[in-house]
Amino acid sequence: MGKEGTWQNKNVDLKQVSEKIKKFFYANKFSEVQNFDDPGGSYIQIQAKKTGAFQSLTSQRKSIQVTIRGDANNFLIAVSEGEWGKNLTYAGLFNPGVSLIGMGRNASFNKKLWNFIKDTIDSLENTYKQSITSTETKTESPLEILQKRLALGEITKEEFNELTSVFENKEEQSTDETEQNNSEQDDDEPQPVNSARWV
Numbered sequence: 001m002g003k004e005g006t007w008q009n010k011n012v013d014l015k016q017v018s019e020k021i022k023k024f025f026y027a028n029k030f031s032e033v034q035n036f037d038d039p040g041g042s043y044i045q046i047q048a049k050k051t052g053a054f055q056s057l058t059s060q061r062k063s064i065q066v067t068i069r070g071d072a073n074n075f076l077i078a079v080s081e082g083e084w085g086k087n088l089t090y091a092g093l094f095n096p097g098v099s100l101i102g103m104g105r106n107a108s109f110n111k112k113l114w115n116f117i118k119d120t121i122d123s124l125e126n127t128y129k130q131s132i133t134s135t136e137t138k139t140e141s142p143l144e145i146l147q148k149r150l151a152l153g154e155i156t157k158e159e160f161n162e163l164t165s166v167f168e169n170k171e172e173q174s175t176d177e178t179e180q181n182n183s184e185q186d187d188d189e190p191q192p193v194n195s196a197r198w199v
Contacts, residue, residue, distance in 0.1 A: 002078060002079050002080035002081065002110070003078070003079045003110060003114045004076060004077065004078035004079070005076070005077055005118075006070075006074075006075070006076045006077075007074075007075055007076075007077075007121055008073060008074050009073050009074075010072070010073065010121060010125050010126075011072050011073055011125065011126045011127070011128050012072055012073075012075070012121055012124045012125060012126075012127060012128060013072065013124055013127040013128040013129075014044060014068050014070075014071075014072065014075060014128075015044075016124050016127060017068060017077075017117075017120055017121065017124060018035065018044045018046060018068060020120045020124075021046055021066050021113075021116075021117065021120070022035065022046055022048075024113065024116050025046070025048035025064075028109075029050055030048040030049060030050040030064075031049070031050045032048065032049050032050070033046065033047070033048045034046075034047050034048075035047070042069060042070070043067060043068060043069040043070075044067070044068045044069075045065060045066070045067045045068075046065065046066045046067075046068075047063040047064070047065050047082070048063060048064050048065075049063040049064070063081070063082060064079065064080075064081060064109075064110075064113070065078075065079070065080050065081065065082045066078070066079050066113070066117070067080070072128035077117055077121075079110055079113060079114055079117070142167050143164065143167065146160055146163055146164060146167075147160075
């Protein structure tokens with residue numbers, strides 16, 4: 001029979017798990033390895049096949065498959081046999097009560113692969129890092145934008161200098177206006193009245 005297991009609260013980078021499994025197949029002389037990735041990021045499926053010792057697989061277009069489904073802190077990994085080049089994730093592989101396809105004479109390799117997967121998960125615990133959200137992205141200043149445009153060749157050096165001076169003049173005007181407003185406010189403030197009187 002195939003093998004499957006679930007892991008929780010491990011914070012594992014599943015992309016790294018996928019890459020290590022592919023390298024494992026290549027290291028074990030599998031000639032072809034391919035993967036299907038869900039655009040929504042909910043699963044990764046890896047397939048591998050080779051000639052020679054696995055003629056019974058290749059002659060029937062069979063392959064060993066590893067499917068990773070879930071997220072960094074709640075995921076399932078299953079090892080099974082399937083048709084080469086066919087994505088079985090949508091075929092109900094993970095529906096409750098569905099048994100995984102038997103591996104037959106490849107049981108010993110299946111065990112070796114499964115042990116590798118478990119060791120890999122242990123070694124990659126707490127490796128997942130969330131990407132910075134758009135709200136946390138640093139806002140670029142006008143000068144930084146101009147520098148990028150200059151580097152990309154969108155504007156010339158002369159245009160860069162001209163636009164830079166325009167921004168600098170605007171900043172100076174803004175500073176002058178602020179200072180002038182503050183000065184006017186100071187002039188408008190009522191002077192304190194001396195309330196002391198002689199008796």
